Amino acid sequence: MFVGMKQTLRLPTDNEFAAIRGNDASFDGRFYYGVASTKIFCRPSCVSRAPKRENVRIFDSTDAAEAAGFRPCKRCQPDKAPAADARLERARALIDSKLAMGEPTPTLPQLAKAAHMGATHLQRRFAAAYGLSPRAYAEAQRVALLKTELRNGSGVTDAIYGAGFGAASRVYEKAGRWLGMTPADYRRGGEGLTLTVAIRRTAMGSTLVAESTRGVAALLFGNTEKAMLAELRDEFPAARTDRDDTAGAAAFAALEAMLAGREPPKGLRLDLRGTPFQIRVWTALQAIPAGETRSYQQIAQSLGAPKASRAVGSACGNNIIGVLVPCHRALRSDGSLGGYRWGLDRKEKLLTGEGVALEPAE
DSSP, rough: OOTOOOOOOOOOOOOHHHHHHHGGGBBBBBBBEEEEETEEEEEEOOOSOOGGGEEEEEEESSHHEEEEEEEOOTTTTTTOOHHHHHHHHHHHHHHHOOOOOOOOOOOHHHHHHHSSSOOOHHHHHHHHHHHSSSHHHHHHHHHHHHHHHHHHTHHHHHHHTTOOOHHHHHHHHHHHHTTTSHHHHTTSSSOOEEEEEEEETTTEEEEEEEETTTTTEEEEEEEEOOOHHHHHHHHHHEEEEOOOOTTOHHHHHHHHHHTTTTOOTTTOBOOOSSSSHHHHHHHHTTSSSOOOEHHHHHHHHTTTTTTTTHHHHHHHHHHHHHTTTGGEEETTTTTTTOOOTTOHHHHHHHHHHOOOOOOOOO
16 A cells, blocks of 8 residues: 555665666666765666665655655756657657658557667567557557547548548547547537436535446536536537436446445446547556555556656546546655646545545645
């Protein structure tokens, strides 16, 4: 359990200290080390004189090192993007440029050549940096461009081919997962999508549940019904909404259980709509038990993308299914609350209600 998330100072293992003494760049990004006598932290590859082992402290992230009172080394600049990332950026830039020109996605060997890296090494490092494999990243970018083209009024066929998809049939096959509806309905801002909306008072105040035929599409909190309905319209601008305050019984029951610190009933369907990475984050959040928390960095690491903590935070901020997708259980590495779409007071109330001991505010 990650209660309070107080940083513990860890001593190096034999392998970690050997990497520090050998300035082994292959360990960069896997850990950082601080020197207790100087309160400076470095990358394993830093060419500064190796410190005494008893003075070394190990951190999983730069956030953790800074939270413990260490400042970044001016020589190796661990708080800046590592040199290896420039090679990854070349690979990503090649994907983006091909997308912009409407050309096919580069193959892994082509990307590896552009990055001056081995294909297997590139695949692993790219996923660690961006949370997706090169192929999945390219697909996510094409889906994002498809959404932009559809929202800007392009015809469905023009949007599909303009986004670089070679076959319209592939888009229609995956439209439900990518868009949550057909491309034509998405182009009309969700027109054709019907949401059944219920608003009730809960322990969190005014609460809105919106359900599609696929499951709970939104669970929102607000101070007024007007504000919650406006938030829903922002997410689904042309969807039809049917107000029925007796609906959503299963969702409200699950919410009530979670607010009481219990696990929700099994079988509640959620209509998750987002990028592949966002959906991976939201799925990971659902695996965090009540009464526990994870840092954005820990979630990123659990997804095999240890450098994607900011992207994890962004995905949490874009979650519109409150509590049922428990983004309130994601905190900063220093134990502070971070952000919350519906206000930090609600986030704190949710966590304390689950028995989480938070760090006192300074």
